[in-house]
Amino acid sequence: MRLERVGDQFGVKVASVQPVHGGDLSEVARVELENGRIMAVKRGPVVDVEARMLKAMALAGAPVPEVLHQVDDLLCLEWLEDIGPSEEGWRKLGEGLRGLHGTGGADYGWPEDYAFGPLPLRNSPRDDWCEFWAEARLRPFLPDLPADLASRVERLADTLTERLPAQPEAALLHGDLWTGNALFGRAKAWMIDPACYHGHAEVDLAMLELFGNPPAAFWQSYGETDPQREDRRPVYQLFPALVHLRLFGDGYRGMVTRMLDAAGV
Template identity: 40%
Template sequence: MAVEGLRPVPGGDVCRAYQVRLADGRTVFGKTRPAAPAEFFAVEAAGLRRLAAAGGVPVPEVLGADDDVLVLEWVEPGPPTAPAAERLGRELAATHAAQAASYGADRDGWIGPLPLDNSPTVGWAEFYAARRVEPFLRRAVQDGAVGAEDARDVERALDRIAVLAGPPEPPATVHGDLWSGNVLWGADGRARLVDPAAHGGHRETDLAMLALFGAPLLDRVLAAYAEAAPLAPGWRGRVPLHQLHPLLVHAVLFGPAYGARAGAAARAALRG
């Protein structure tokens, strides 16, 4: 792909992102990361293809990936609208309906710059505790980002996770890092998913992540989702449990303020 021009665009804290004008007249999206780990972009490309294959929320087409760069279809951004939010809810339900073979994935990945262990497990509670919460809790405690009392409360929630997790559900195809910044609202009135940490997981995790930092028109998204695929009773009380992992990730990356929020989420989860 011969490049004629680059324009920096917002692209998160980990990578540098560009609108790229190619010599053949096409406009594409490119992202790079200095000294990226091996397969960093290959894993992201595989996650996008996995979400695309689920047939729910669309993702930008992967045009190329190697150790240095990921190249995607350019999607012209637009404002979030009520119809687009409702469509996102219905299509996210369809993404989740694509069942996974197990909780986890066939290769490890990343959430932001941090590695993720995706080794499969039989049940979601075991996967979430061992692969998501415990590793980041240990690191956050070591770094001083989670205090002793908050750490104890997170551990108490993990001790009861089999009960707190709610009714068993089959492993769903999930985005895995679905905060509002990873929803790309298109000028064509349709949302796309980007920057996935895709794996077989619990569908409530994606919805809880959308709520964590405030997604536009979230009530419309959730209502449309519930119409298409009703959630198990008590799901609202389980939101803090599903938010433990991203809060601990943020504690590792950004410090004690998020560690305190993780402790508060653990106590909320214990209250149900």
């Protein structure tokens, strides 16, 4: 469906369509209807899964955009104005993420697989966290890695039982919570573009720290974390580093190497 025909779903003609920067893995646009309604409209092969993830997060009380309509490869979302982070915005993000992590699951994973563009993301549920992280988040990259990196990633995967808890609380995760997937309004914050599954809450925290460190207001509102979290951080940050290497090329090889060095493999 052409984006100009989105209005057909709402009985109103489209007044304007503006591409939104940042749609690396799917087509994203700001669509305004003639009645003044504004939506974020996405097109991609897995937007139906994204819609179900957003609805699950909303049921958990997390601050996310409302799903207005989804059919085939089209997803229409509430438009959120991002005015940039503030101390209060970071505090709200911490509260929202803590609430999301307070929603548990029976096992680790998600009922559906997902994808980052051409990169499949396997989510088959497992009852052992170390097994899930090794088999669903590290080993799938091995066939496409240079031999030196592959051997180090495999060595890390083989030793996860020494590094990670076997059965942490199976928190509901955003799954891709870097700062670009947080929007800030006036005294508000929202999480967008999820890649949900149930797992160790520290995964989201590690991802949020990958490209910078949230300010004190975030940590104060999120609440207490395990002091040993810092030792596990590079193990969790390795996954998004591998994703970036696979999707965007050798410019991220240094990031992968740094995470492996920090993990001591």
